[in-house]
Amino acid sequence: MSWGIIATWRMALEGIEVSSEKISKGMSAGDIVESVVKAVEDYPLYKSVGYGGLPNENCEVELDAAFMDGNSLSIGAVAGIKDFKNPVSMAKRLSEEKYNCFLVGTGAEEYGDENGFERKNMLTERAISFYNKRKKAIKEKGLSPYDGHDTVGVVALDIEGTMAVATSTSGLFMKKRGRVGDSPISGSGFYVDSNIGGAAATGLGEDLMKGCVSYEIVRLMGEGHSPQDAADRTIMKLNNELIRRRGYAGDLSVVCMNNKGQWGVATNIKEFTFSVATSNEKPKVYITKNLEGKTVYEEADEEWLKGYIKKINKKVE
Numbered sequence: 001m002s003w004g005i006i007a008t009w010r011m012a013l014e015g016i017e018v019s020s021e022k023i024s025k026g027m028s029a030g031d032i033v034e035s036v037v038k039a040v041e042d043y044p045l046y047k048s049v050g051y052g053g054l055p056n057e058n059c060e061v062e063l064d065a066a067f068m069d070g071n072s073l074s075i076g077a078v079a080g081i082k083d084f085k086n087p088v089s090m091a092k093r094l095s096e097e098k099y100n101c102f103l104v105g106t107g108a109e110e111y112g113d114e115n116g117f118e119r120k121n122m123l124t125e126r127a128i129s130f131y132n133k134r135k136k137a138i139k140e141k142g143l144s145p146y147d148g149h150d151t152v153g154v155v156a157l158d159i160e161g162t163m164a165v166a167t168s169t170s171g172l173f174m175k176k177r178g179r180v181g182d183s184p185i186s187g188s189g190f191y192v193d194s195n196i197g198g199a200a201a202t203g204l205g206e207d208l209m210k211g212c213v214s215y216e217i218v219r220l221m222g223e224g225h226s227p228q229d230a231a232d233r234t235i236m237k238l239n240n241e242l243i244r245r246r247g248y249a250g251d252l253s254v255v256c257m258n259n260k261g262q263w264g265v266a267t268n269i270k271e272f273t274f275s276v277a278t279s280n281e282k283p284k285v286y287i288t289k290n291l292e293g294k295t296v297y298e299e300a301d302e303e304w305l306k307g308y309i310k311k312i313n314k315k316v317e
């Protein structure tokens with residue numbers, strides 16, 4: 001039976017490398033998406049997810065995460081939580097609840113404490129340096145505070161044919177306290193149905209939510225569109241509508257996979273990266289290259305991969 005994992009951004013690669021071996025041996029899609037997301041949440045140099053994520057305008061790291069099971073359609077999500085090591089694990093546990101499966105702020109934190117989820121100070125010295133640097137730049141140059149909103153979103157198909165999806169993010173850098181984006185919102189940041197396929201989004205939550213992009217992609221795949229076609233149609237349509245009606249479209253990027261393990265991606269930004277492994281292909285990073293109505297991508301070469309490591313390790317000046 002074929003299997004597959006696809007995730008937004010290069011940052012998911014290490015988690016996918018470890019998980020591809022496990023999924024090929026029978027680990028469930030639900031456990032796989034959780035473990036790929038946890039690997040990103042735990043890594044201090046990824047600035048938009050979990051530990052090391054960039055803070056809100058009050059210099060607090062507020063985290064959002066979600067989980068969905070494609071067999072039962074169960075959903076769990078948390079939003080605006082502080083100081084928990086793995087928000088995705090809380091979301092996964094919440095998906096087992098019949099009621100109260102999406103919790104925010106202090107209510108979510110109480111749930112985390114009552115159910116033994118590990119606490120951790122998620123604000124790193126590095127994130128504080130980025131915050132101070134941005135504060136200074138805003139004061140001196142009047143820059144827009146809003147920048148940086150890269151969610152990790154992972155879709156998996158296991159060898160039993162079950163699909164699952166999970167997301168996690170620290171949201172928009174310098175966001176208002178209490179701001180929530182698309183990542184924990186079913187249908188916008190994520191959606192999965194094992195009978196069809198799944199999708200996850202990254203980009204500007206305020207705009208992704210205007211198109212319910214993840215549900216729309218799954219709906220189109222259910223009507224017979226290939227994952228690539230469903231992703232392209234959804235992103236291009238939302239991008240064009242937003243420009244037509246509002247004069248501007250924020251960053252919109254998606255990954256998706258159907259229940260045969262075929263995958264697709266689409267974006268309206270210059271360089272969107274994503275990580276994939278399937279029963280037919282070893283873990284790889286791809287970079288999108290073309291935005292003319294149909295997304296084109298190529299495998300990241302050694303030079304790009306080395307440059308990426310250098311970039312994320314760069315000292316904050």
Ligand code: GLY
Pocket residue numbers: 149150151169170171172180181182183201202203204205206
């Ligand atoms: N896409 C993540 C966010 O806007 O919060």
